[in-house]
Amino acid sequence: MSTLPPAAEMERAYLERDASYNGLFVLGVRTTGIFCRPTCPARKPLPRNVEYFATPREALVAGFRPCKRCRPLQTDDQPPWAADLLADVERDPQSRITDGDLRTRGIDPATVRRYFQRQYGMTFQAFTRMRRLSGTFQHIRGGGTIDEAVFAGGYESHSGFREAFTRVFGDTPARAPQGECVQVAWIQSPLGPLVAGATSDGICLLEFSDRRMLEAQFRTVQRLFRSPVVPGTNAHLKRLQAELERYFEGELKAFTVPLVYPGTPFQRKVWDQLLRIPHGETCSYEALAKAIGHPTAVRAVGTANGMNRISIVIPCHRVVNKDGQLGGYGGGLRRKQFLLDLEKGRQH
Known part of the structure; x- marks a missing residue:
């Protein structure tokens, strides 16, 4: 995992446009949804509006788009x-x-x-x-006009923007902030940015934002809740972020944020049982199948485990092979091992 210089040092570097820090970090500007090099010639943002990332990749998956002036994605030896x-x-x-x-x-x-x-x-x-999936829609989330969003996203027409927005989020930009919807926010973690979603009833999505199936998960959530999926936040997402911070610091062993996870009766049995696996312990797929009363359905249990939409909080990472090997994990085995080690007190 990447490390960053101290925040005060990075703040000084970008305020002074110190070229020696290019490549060490990029900064995301919350008010514009853009990320830049420390030496960007654009007007310097206020420190309270800045987020720091070790790599352009982290800024991209956190919802920021690259600056057109300093071009943080370009390198000297780029073909x-x-x-x-x-x-x-x-x-x-x-x-x-x-x-x-x-x-x-x-x-x-x-x-x-x-x-x-x-x-x-x-x-x-x-x-x-x-x-x-990046910051094209941040203007709408912040109450900006559709005209501003079209300009910020680089679209040539309103119709093109509306089509793209509707394709991803399931409703038109004008209607997205209204009524019931699934609010989606990016949350930083030691394992990379997470995408979290919540309705007014609770958390319904938590995924690593670089997963290939993320867009499919958006569509599934949209279908299950019959609501558009839009960038935003609510009390459940804020509570989840606070609990995740404590979890990764090794202080939290049980999440209390409300969860909403519709599925088939079989899937619900599997996911409910996952929530019963104690912090710091693991369970085999075979044992999980027996615990829900379907001892021969090991493969189906594995499939349901993989379809869990609320990673970490519904702890599918605690399920391992019968011989103790890690087995599969949608977020990658490195992350699975990290989470298990964290819960066993082996790292912070």
Whole structure:
């Protein structure tokens, strides 16, 4: 995991535009939804409006978009094809450039994948997904007008913006802040940014924001709750953030934030049983199947475990193979091991 210089040091660096800190961190500006290099020539934001990230990747998955003046995604040794791809994505963040499109341009998809993985810690397809889910909609969340959101997102027309917004969030920009909806917010953690969702009744989503299935989870939540999914916050999300901070500090062993997790009767049995696994302990898939009264349904239990939409709080990471090996985990085995070690008091 990346480390950052002290906050006071980073604040001094960006206020003084200290070039020696380029590459050590980027700063996200909450009021604009943009992230920059420390040396960005744009007007300096107030310190209270700034968030710091070790890498551009972390800023992207936290919902910020790259500054067009200081271009924090560009590097000195960037190949021309990579610069062209980045420019195309910035011109239309909602576009989907497939492997077929890359081949048409004469670019090997494997080369693109390796470059983006090395440079930004994610594949090109993951990179474009994060841009589609980034800060384009922060103006609406903050009460800004649709005209401002269209301009901020780089869209050429209102219709293009409305189509992109509706495709991801399930409703038009004008209606999104109204009525019942699933509020979605990004939460920082030692394992990378998390995307959390909540209705007025409780938390319904908590996922690592770089998961490939994140957009599918948005659609599932939208279907289950028959409500649009929009950027925002509420009391449940604020409570979740506070509890997650205590959890990662090793101080919290039981979450108390309300949860809402509709599913089939079988899935609910599995998820309810996950909540009964004590902090610091693990359970095998076989034992979990027996505990819910379906001893032969081990494979189905594993499938339901993998479909858990509220990671960490509904602790699917506590389920391991019969021989004690970690088994699978949607967030990656490194994260699973970290969570288990944290709960056993092996790290903070």
